[in-house]
Amino acid sequence: MADPLTPVLTKRWLSPNSWRLSTYEQLEGYTALRKALSGTPEQLVQLVKDSGLRGRGGAGFPAGVKWSFMPPNEDKPHYLVINADEGEPGTCKDIPLMMADPHSLVEGCIIAAYAMRSHHCFIYVRGEALHPYRRLTAAVREAYRAGYLGKDILGSGFDLDITVHAGAGAYICGEETALLDSLEGRRGQPRLKPPFPAAAGLYAAPTTVNNVETIASVPFIVNGGADWFRRMGREKSPGPKIYSISGHVERPGQYEAPLGTTLRELLELCGGMKDGIPLKFWTPGGSSTPMFTAEHLDIPLDFEGAAEAGSMLGTTAVQVFNETVSVPWAVMKWTKFYEHESCGKCTPCREGTYWLAQILERMVEGRGTAEDIDTLLDVCDNILGRSFCALGDGAVSPITSGIKYFRDEFLALCESNKRELVGAQA
Template sequence: MTEPVFLELGPRPHERPSYPPDVQSRLAADADEIVARYRTGGGDPPGTERSALLPLLHLVQAEDGYVSPAGIDFCAARLGLTAAEVTAVATFYTMYRRRPAGTHHVGVCTNSLCAVMGGDAVHAALREHLGIEDGETTADGTVTLESIECNAACDFAPVMTVDWEFFDNRTPSSAVEVVDALRAGRTVTPTRGAPLSSFRDTARILAGFPDRRPGALEAGGGGGSATLAGLRASREDGSTVAGPPLTPVLSRYWDDDRSWTLDTYRRRDGYAALRKALHMNPDEVIQTVKDAGLRGRGGAGFPTGMKWSYIPQDPATDGTAKPHFLVVNADESEPGTCKDIPLMFATPHALVEGAIIAAFAIRASRAFVYVRGEVVPVLRRLQAAVAEAYDAGYLGRDILGSGFDLDLVVHAGAGAYICGEETALLDSLEGRRGQPRLRPPFPAVAGLYACPTVVNNVESIASVPPVILHGPEWFCSMGSEASPGFTLYSLSGHVARPGQYEAPLGITLRQLLEHAGGVRDGHRLKFWTPGGSSTPILTDEHLDVPLDYENVAAAGSMLGTKALQIFDETTCVVRVVSRWTRFYAHESCGKCTPCREGTYWLVQILDRLERGDGTEADLGKLLDISDTLLGKSFCALGDGAASPIVSSLKYFRDEYVAHLDRGGCPFDPEESALAPRVAEVTARPEGGTA
């Protein structure tokens, strides 16, 4: 008889380590503060305390440098969950480490745009220089190296992060200088972000505790050259560029001194729209946004005022009505999309004011901003802006004497692209794995804590104060009849001046490229995305397509997030599409079979083509698998994975065939990389700055 086989899955309950009493007491006090953020003081819907799970996991990671067994047990005991339930959540998110991290976490973006621009070379150089592989830590415990996905900094590509602070426009040599300085104990200052402390200290910020170091908020300025590119062009180009002029509204004072502060915002009419809105009826506010025709800026383009109107507007007065919630989706994670992060970094109060007006309109007394965890400089400033708003009476009880109450919570995610899908975001905000929900019911009926909820994108909400202040006619004077207003277009890649360009909807790529200095010298446009990696690619034949929702759709793509990734003729389209596909396979939540299995097999086939082992039949298989994804997966992630493959085969099938004929990729990756746009030296002796 065969002896039974037992597999030891981990320490037995009586063997699991626990925190010493002094650490337990300190963590308990911090945990009480975290849990209190999600309580209203009475009548909370069931499940509100569990929303504290993600920040609690950040807290224990700050203590141990990873999510340890003791940390798992601490979170479970505090929230009345099992260790298995907590572990299931922790293992879903990429930012929670299961092994101790080094003093500093170094991440190199190797998604398509950064990879093409030199990110792959940066990552390879660091692996060789440090003598470690991806995910490993140096023997001295100083540096943990990891390739990361798109970090919403595409206009600064290639990008590296240290403890989730930005180091822009990296080259192999400048990246090596940074890690050498870290290992030598010298002060290193990011391009955008505060002077470095440690991976553990950063985790405390993610847990919601403010960074009180002197100068931490000021570090990094209002934004780098790419953030300000469109604003500067709007002042310099004048009548020299054909077509509609740039229209800086949200970006109009991004270059002001200390643009992120309340004082600067109020000098620029900040919170004037809130005062006006509070003298209106909530239904009037909704109708004003409807009349303006403001459409969601997060990808789908759904009318914002209409979404608000779906919330029940006449709640019962007998105490049975459910509370309403506003949730701002600041989980900007799609490759190429990089507009919300600079907006929140330069002018966080624009988002805060918009959120207050939106909450007033939908009769919500609680609002949340769900920010992706990998953008600590933005999180730091948003936390400070919310604190300023409370101190000034714009948040809290009886706002500006109106009788309206609102609490606003800034909630950090933990690394999961799928949480950009609104129902997956709600599950994550409730302290669960971020997986899309079956609809109906829609969030307007049963959203956060099964209560009526509006989920809006950052730019959508930040656009509300100008609409209220200036009126629908002013807003409709820009753009087209079906797509009115202004918006942020993000240009990145092989363009002379990448960055954020605010313009009327309907401007063309040709006109935007004129403002941005054109494609890099000596090269020509090959292909581009109109709305991020999930939108079908377009070519130079589409330079004059008006960039609004209707015309881009008529051209066979989607406007999406207006993330215009520009690739010139040195770029291998198969390499780019392969990297995007790997991203979608990595980020699939695994809930539905078409997406989970389909993205896996797409990656296998594209890898074969890149290695030179592909066959003609593989091209047909790519289309067949894409067909099983399009419209058949649980959420839009499957569509996003299939769209670049189908469109690239439509326009560049000969390039796929060349991979078959030549036994691999015929392109030299070094030709597509760019020289740095900023000085490479970022490390100075102790006490210095960079």
């Protein structure tokens, strides 16, 4: 690896009782908060802008720019909402962060809320993630008792309350406006935009929605400075990143590395391919990002590098598959997930994912035809860019990229069916 990284986001994870306030304070915990409260909100927003921190939830939008959208006046309440609804297949970075180091998220929330003049923060945790929910709730209680939350935090005159909210377990609630509807007690469905959350979000008030890893990075930026943060990663995608590596590797898990690290380097970190069976295909950011092949081993995994190669960095959920895996079978499994998780609000996604799943299931069972490939691509074309939110776009990514790189495997299913039909007729 060109620039080996001293752990930043994960540096406390292996400490004894790393989730306790006492451990956190021994390891520079809440020093960034004191530093932040001595400055102005405008200075903090500018610091995050200068650092180049980009959203770690998938879109990669500059965090400081997003914070600056929050209006400076306080005629309405300002809300900070943390998206901890980690539901993307293969993604496993926010849950271990909340389990091992919940106070880094809490401290980041306080700093971000101060920067945006918010006095109430909501952390929306995926409903099935019971253990991180409990650990995060305990960390919030510890912060209240220590004076880091509540009224007049550390004598600064700044007040903040944090509410940890458990969702009901719906993939769609990872979409920020569906999350806001769920927080308000309604069915989780994406909202039509505009208005955007910065103008009318939670309870129709100005709201900023950030990912867990994004906010947990903030205390380190406050303590280290923008230049220090920019020394890691690449020019347009600076900083460290937690890569979730799963599948056919020797040591799956979370690996912190600079943005721009390649899969070849990540495979070295996790011991290489399991049992030495060669790599066949992989996802750079979860199943909703177009897949890559063994030819893409040296693609820099940052926001620009992944996009230039025809995919997306997403949540850096690197799913690795060896040569024993059927691409149509994997694509069918992902598509059935999206069919199940579609909220049903818009027709292209609701109907399209259903038909995609039906066709793929028929093909995998050996009952497909060559025309099915064209039908799949046609349905994908009618979903892409036409659904209310990004779920539709994510659902078609594995199909279009699978056919792009492995069309022969899809054709083979159709050819075997054709031979069976000819044999039956004879």
